Amino acid sequence: MTDLPYPSSAPTAFDHAIGEAYNEAESRRIIGMVAATVAQLADWPKEKAFSVPYPPLAQYVLDRIALIGVLRHPGGYHLTPYRDRLSCPRTLADLMALCWSSPIDAWPFLNLPDDEDLTGLLVELDPIRPSELCLRLSLEFTHPDAADRSLERLALLDARALYEEAGHPGGFPKLREWLIAHPVLSSQEIAFLKLERIGGFQVTDELIDILYLRVHERYFSSADEIAVCGHCGLVLVPINGGSGERWQCETTKCRGRRNVLIGDVRHVAENLHHAARPIREFVIAGPRLRASEGSNRQASSPLRDVEC
Ligand SMILES: [Zn+2]
Numbered sequence: 464m465t466d467l468p469y470p471s472s473a474p475t476a477f478d479h480a481i482g483e484a485y486n487e488a489e490s491r492r493i494i495g496m497v498a499a500t501v502a503q504l505a506d507w508p509k510e511k512a513f514s515v516p517y518p519p520l521a522q523y524v525l526d527r528i529a530l531i532g533v534l535r536h537p538g539g540y541h542l543t544p545y546r547d548r549l550s551c552p553r554t555l556a557d558l559m560a561l562c563w564s565s566p567i568d569a570w571p572f573l574n575l576p577d578d579e580d581l582t583g584l585l586v587e588l589d590p591i592r593p594s595e596l597c598l599r600l601s602l603e604f605t606h607p608d609a610a611d612r613s614l615e616r617l618a619l620l621d622a623r624a625l626y627e628e629a630g631h632p633g634g635f636p637k638l639r640e641w642l643i644a645h646p647v648l649s650s651q652e653i654a655f656l657k658l659e660r661i662g663g664f665q666v667t668d669e670l671i672d673i674l675y676l677r678v679h680e681r682y683f684s685s686a687d688e689i690a691v692c693g694h695c696g697l698v699l700v701p702i703n704g705g706s707g708e709r710w711q712c713e714t715t716k717c718r719g720r721r722n723v724l725i726g727d728v729r730h731v732a733e734n735l736h737h738a739a740r741p742i743r744e745f746v747i748a749g750p751r752l753r754a755s756e757g758s759n760r761q762a763s764s765p766l767r768d769v770e771c
Contacts, residue, residue, distance in 0.1 A: 485531055490573040493531075494581065495604030496524040498593075501562055501585050502601040505593045506740055509679055517555055528552060531572050562586040567596075590700040592713045598741050615749075618741040621673045626664050634662020643750050646696050646743055647689075647727075648675060650734035675736040687731040692717060693724030696751045697743050714748045718756075 500521045507513055516522055528551060551572050552558040561570065563586035568575060575581045585597040593601070602617040603610040609620055616623075619639065626635045638661050648656070653675070657666050664670070682689050684701045690710050692699050695717040699710035712719030729735055738747055 485574075487574050487576045490575050491579075491581075492604070493524060493527055494567055494570075494573060494575060495600050496520060496527070497558065497562070498585055498597045498600035499604045500524055501559070501593050501597050502740065504559070506676055506679070508677065521555055525552070525555060525558065528558070528572065559586065562597075563588060563591070587715075590702075590711050590713050593740065595715050595744065598744055602741055614741075614745040618739075618745045622670060625667070625670055625673070626662065629664055631663040634664055637662030638664070639746065642674065642738060642742060643747050646747050646751075647678075647691060647698060647729070647735060647737045649729070650736070653736060674738060674742060676739055678735040678737050683731055688728050689731075689735060690728050691726040692719045693726035694719045694722075694752060694755050695748045696726065696755075697748060698737050699723070699725070714744065714752075717748060717752060 500518075503518060503520065504513075517525070531551070552561050563584060566583050567573070567585060568582045583596045584594050585600075586592070587594045599614055602614065606612075606617055606620050609617060612620070619635075622638060623632075623635055626632055626638070641661050645652075653671060657668070657671070659666055678689060678698060682698045682700060684690070690699045690701075691697065692712045692714065695712065695714045697712065697714050697717075699719070700713050702709040702711055710723055710725060712723060714720070718724075737743065
């Protein structure tokens, strides 16, 4: 580990560029930044250009990792060659490749703390998406003062704050119920929603922006349709550019990962929105999967009777 000699006076621009001393805590912060960057890129709006310079968080974390590559070695902080087989990513593409190819506990340029469950990939494939680990680390990085809360509470922290500021904290469970029932909305349904109160809270643009994002074109088939998973109710991903014939569910714990069941099909012309990724993964998917499992069991019980 390398500690940088910090002056006791106020930090200069140079101090800010160098960043915190490199240690376990800083490694933990860096992996949180990488996770938040992955989550940000995964839902980058199609209408927003993505080019150099990178978004500030992505650029900052790349700079920090580059600095680690220079600084990290036993016994000092003067320049030394990279450690054997150390692959320190130098570009955003390098970093993303590392996210899907190497578990974070194997990243040789970090010293992650041992007392936390910090193992696994940040990006999973088939379909490519941020892993549950990535979403957890991203939420914990975004809400460092609430990192001990459950993932469901973390995913809804900003929405809950709006309810508390407006004096309706008791109405918040109604919003959770409402979200579980409405993972996908058209722009028309959103317009109607803004005329409503949920749990006493008048729905605002700010609340909608926290809860929902536009469905990216990666979810549309070549027929400009989306299909909703018959198990978890979330939007499926078309395979191989979207022939509309094969789909995958990207919800980590969904039975649709192995056994795709197509539910409702909706058209791009509806200007569709779906719940933000951490909300659909940590708030919506669980209750809907339990409910669909229960209804499947009920529906299949007559068959089981016949079999017996
Ligand atoms: Zn599903």
